[in-house]
Amino acid sequence: MDWTPYGPHAALVRFADEVGDEAFAKAVAIRSALERNPPEGLLEFVPACTTVLLEFSGREVPSLDAAMPDILEQLQMAATLALPPEPVKEIPVTYDGPDLERVARAHELTTAEVCQLHAEPIYRVYLLGFAPGFPYLGDLDARLHTPRLATPRARVPAGSVAIGGQHTGIYTVDTPGGWNIIGHTPAKIFDPTRRSADGGDEAMFLLKQGDRVKFVRSNGA
Amino acid sequence: MSAHLLEVLDPGLGATFQDRGRAGWRRFGVPPSGAMDDHAAGWANALLDNSPTAPVVELLLQGAKFLALHDCWIAVCGADAEASVPTWRAVWLRADDEVRFLRNRSGVWTYLAVEGGFDAPLQLGSASVYARGRLGTPLVRGDVLLRTPGAPFRLPAGVAGRSVVWEERRNYDATPILRVWPGPQWNSFSEKDRTAFLEQTWTVTPQSDRVGYRLSGQPLAPGQWQMVSEPLRVGTVQFPEDGQPIVMMRDGPTVGGYPKLGVVDAHDVARLAQCRPGRAVKFRLAAETAV
Numbered sequence: 001m002d003w004t005p006y007g008p009h010a011a012l013v014r015f016a017d018e019v020g021d022e023a024f025a026k027a028v029a030i031r032s033a034l035e036r037n038p039p040e041g042l043l044e045f046v047p048a049c050t051t052v053l054l055e056f057s058g059r060e061v062p063s064l065d066a067a068m069p070d071i072l073e074q075l076q077m078a079a080t081l082a083l084p085p086e087p088v089k090e091i092p093v094t095y096d097g098p099d100l101e102r103v104a105r106a107h108e109l110t111t112a113e114v115c116q117l118h119a120e121p122i123y124r125v126y127l128l129g130f131a132p133g134f135p136y137l138g139d140l141d142a143r144l145h146t147p148r149l150a151t152p153r154a155r156v157p158a159g160s161v162a163i164g165g166q167h168t169g170i171y172t173v174d175t176p177g178g179w180n181i182i183g184h185t186p187a188k189i190f191d192p193t194r195r196s197a198d199g200g201d202e203a204m205f206l207l208k209q210g211d212r213v214k215f216v217r218s219n220g221a
Numbered sequence: 222m223s224a225h226l227l228e229v230l231d232p233g234l235g236a237t238f239q240d241r242g243r244a245g246w247r248r249f250g251v252p253p254s255g256a257m258d259d260h261a262a263g264w265a266n267a268l269l270d271n272s273p274t275a276p277v278v279e280l281l282l283q284g285a286k287f288l289a290l291h292d293c294w295i296a297v298c299g300a301d302a303e304a305s306v307p308t309w310r311a312v313w314l315r316a317d318d319e320v321r322f323l324r325n326r327s328g329v330w331t332y333l334a335v336e337g338g339f340d341a342p343l344q345l346g347s348a349s350v351y352a353r354g355r356l357g358t359p360l361v362r363g364d365v366l367l368r369t370p371g372a373p374f375r376l377p378a379g380v381a382g383r384s385v386v387w388e389e390r391r392n393y394d395a396t397p398i399l400r401v402w403p404g405p406q407w408n409s410f411s412e413k414d415r416t417a418f419l420e421q422t423w424t425v426t427p428q429s430d431r432v433g434y435r436l437s438g439q440p441l442a443p444g445q446w447q448m449v450s451e452p453l454r455v456g457t458v459q460f461p462e463d464g465q466p467i468v469m470m471r472d473g474p475t476v477g478g479y480p481k482l483g484v485v486d487a488h489d490v491a492r493l494a495q496c497r498p499g500r501a502v503k504f505r506l507a508a509e510t511a512v
Contacts, residue, residue, distance in 0.1 A: 007484035046452035053452035128250040129476035
């Protein structure tokens with residue numbers, strides 16, 4: 001584990017060299033540790049697959065060089081903790097996307113095979129990014145890895161289930177986007193009006209980093 | 222005193238509530254948002270003794286028009302959009318007065334503050350509108366803007382007016398020299414490219430908005446390396462394959478897969494924000510760093 005400065009009062013911690021099971025377990029453990037026990041002066045953290053950005057208050061943490069060794073040591077310890085696996089969240093899906101046939105042709109598969117390969121695995125949420133609550137899911141069967149569209153669509157509807165490179169994901173808002181749309185879900189992955197019983201804002205987001213996801217095919221597709 | 226202060230007669234090219242942004246939600250994929258020029262927005266609030274966190278209305282370029290429904294103090298700072306009221310000062314508005322922003326002459330973003338601050342709905346702790354992410358909605362014709370209940374603004378006794386000192390009013394037509402800090406891939410760029418980045422003049426392109434400002438110039442060679450997506454910051458300078466920089470702004474994505482040469486100093490992001498397409502910008506290193 002090491003870190004590089006990322007502007008004043010910010011550090012990019014690298015905890016893995018490549019995406020994989022080991023990196024994923026570390027990412028989840030580090031996120032959990034930063035939520036439960038944030039280092040002094042931490043304003044915000046942004047986890048990705050192999051790195052996590054830490055932004056500090058310059059007043060409380062005047063020197064990153066002084067503060068980071070201890071923080072790295074704590075994250076290192078946290079990263080070795082084995083966390084119980086998150087429960088599997090089921091997401092209904094209908095495979096009726098405009099790019100389904102093209103994806104099938106590109107891989108010399110039938111559309112039925114594409115659906116089968118896509119619905120089979122239990123995916124993990126590697127990270128949320130691109131749009132509020134947008135999950136990058138893996139591991140996608142290598143036979144389905146498909147490059148993004150050369151020209152992104154001006155509008156992809158919320159709920160679109162799509163493949164971008166080696167990830168699959170779910171559009172959470174209507175937005176321009178370049179992933180290959182293979183289906184859709186009625187599940188509201190991001191709902192700005194949803195609150196938990198205690199009024200908590202996190203309920204807006206159906207999925208969080210580390211969750212496990214299984215696509216369940218709806219009738220008719 | 223009525224809380225109904227202003228009616229939107231025309232939102233112009235774009236009018237949204239903004240404040241200092243929403244902190245702590247980037248790990249859920251939610252960008253910080255907030256005023257693109259926090260310097261000008263901050264002065265609009267400061268002129269009226271508002272909290273620095275009070276929401277203001279951010280206007281894009283020109284065309285906005287408001288009707289005062291009640292006597293009130295307002296302040297307009299930022300881009301010169303030929304406002305019908307004096308700018309960079311506290312202004313006493315009478316009921317039925319109109320405030321118009323006719324023509325953009327300089328800069329991009331103009332800020333309108335009202336005494337006490339606008340009463341705007343909060344989402345994830347902030348009034349900043351991030352329409353693409355369904356957090357808040359832009360203002361439309363007919364919207365009635367409210368003020369936060371509280372003590373009305375008064376000029377201190379014996380003072381005829383209040384305005385921002387000249388040194389704090391920026392010239393948005395000058396070429397800004399933006400301080401940049403080395404980013405995570407600084408050392409992955411060749412010394413020649415780092416020097417080229419710092420020595421040349423870049424031009425702001427029309428593909429610039431609240432998400433990011435694209436610049437054009439002599440392209441660098443960021444290489445074809447395949448990168449795992451890493452977190453982005455406001456001000457991160459990314460280089461896609463075409464070698465032309467994109468500076469991430471306040472509605473930008475939270476992660477990205479392009480090499481990150483550096484990050485524009487937080488104080489200078491506001492200077493870049495006010496650069497219209499075609500304007501030249503330069504970079505210099507913020508700290509003593511070996512090129």
